[in-house]
Amino acid sequence: MKILLVGEYSRLHNSLKEGLVLLGHKVTIIGCGDKFKQFPVDYSIYAKICNDNKIANFLFKSIRKVIGLDFEKIEKAIRFYLLLPKLNGYHHVQLINSDALETYPVLSRFLYKKLFKKIKNRSLLICGDETPIVDYWFKKELKYSVLTPYFEDNSLKKQFKFPLKYRIENYRKTFEWLKDNCQKLITSDLDYEIPMQKMGLPTTFIPNPINVDTIAFQPIENADKIVIFLGINRLSSIKKGISYFEKALEIIREQYADKIEIIRTENMPYNEYIVAYNKAHIILDQVFAYDQGYNALEAMAKGKVVFTGAEIEFLNQYKLQEDEVCINSLPNENEITAKLSFLIEHPEKIKEISKNARNFIEKEHDYKIIAAKYLVCWEA
Structure with missing residues (x-):
């Protein structure tokens, strides 16, 4: 099977790829490497011009401050669009998140539609902030959640812009579109499986893959400290x-x-x-x-x-x-x-x-x- 994995935030997709390759499948990862974390990908949509060119970086940051237009998001969308001709012959595609391309939601939907015309079997992985997850946290039924500090102090709103964005209508629209156009919703751990079930969404729970062959056990010896x-x-x-x-x-x-x-x-x-x-x-x-x-x-x-x-x-x-x-x-x-x-x-x-x-x-x-x-x- 030829498999396309879109997005990488934690090395989850890299470990999954390693397992799939051992099982005889061909796997490609597209992503930006998640900024300073620099996770490996096969095709990069990292916004190189916006981030690595000092003059462009200063110019685009100035424009964003004045009119709110984020050229980094636009560059990622353009880079993904230019990669589309290479994405042929895949049997399955999995997105690591509804915002796997890290661009504007309207551009995400445009690009997903282009991609999904090529690949009929699709899954959406729920392994982080996502619209139904954040919606459930707002119900405050859990004794705590990652939004607890925000609920206790709304002045922290700026620090919670990443999870809170999933309640904005455009991001919500993207998730709903993906929910209707992906055959499977997969959760990676109970922090996401529990909210998805509480929100009445059908999921398949598959724990995170860890490459136990490359990560060696380090026995703890007696130490002075x-x-x-x-x-x-x-x-x-x-x-x-x-x-x-x-x-x-x-x-x-x-x-x-x-x-x-x-x-x-x-x-x-x-x-x-x-x-x-x-x-x-x-x-x-x-x-x-x-x-x-x-x-x-x-x-x-x-x-x-x-x-x-x-x-x-x-x-x-x-x-x-x-x-x-x-x-x-x-x-x-x-x-x-x-x-x-x-x-x-x-x-x-x-x-x-x-x-x-x-x-x-x-x-x-x-x-x-x-x-x-x-x-x-x-x-x-």
Whole structure:
């Protein structure tokens, strides 16, 4: 089968491609690499002129400030349009998001229509912010969501422009069009499966694929200090609840100065990020989550103890006990501090969770098994 994957935000599509290729399929990824993260793609729609040419960058930013026209979005649309003649003979196309092209919704719909004339079998992946997901968060039926900081302080609206845009009519129209023109809606974890089900939308739940062949398990050895890693993406730090980790680290640094080492990074490219946390024992990932995102899963595959989403819904889904394969981090710095303190004082527990984490990834997220599940879903 010849498969086209459109968009890449987390390395999900790259790992899926690797699994599909091993199963004998030909796979192409189109995307922009997600800015500073620089994920690999086969065909790039990265807005090179707008971003890399200093004069053009200054000019286009000035125009955007005056009249609101975003030339970066337009350049991405043009680059995708120019690639359309190369996109022939594909049996299936999957979009990573309704805004997979990262352009204006009206241009997205125009380009999707062109693409869908070529490829009849299609799926839309729900693995991040999306119209029905954000709609459900606004119902406030969950005890918390990534929009909790915004609900508590509406002055943060600018920092939440990415999730909030999906409630704008033009973005909503794009999702509705895709919902009607894709045969499958696929969710990647419970943070999206739960809202989609609550909103009455039919989905197929397929866990994130992790390449367990290229990510080596790193057994945790006895060390003089426990190394704690916090990698910050400033574009999403508020919605991930990073401030709770920062407050907890301030307390931990004072209490255990001679027992810990803290590594803190910001906005690192993906390849640098995964190297930066290699020496860490504990990874602080995110707070406002019920299941693990992609970064957390890759860290767990290495045997890191990850503070992330692991709510009761996740435990029930995979028949696990609390804090067995990762640490459920709640929006409370004192609870995070208490869990960090326990691990620092009981390093044998770190080793136990580390082994459990790797075993869990191999059992539930092996990229070859997950790729096979995608094929079954697409062909059903």
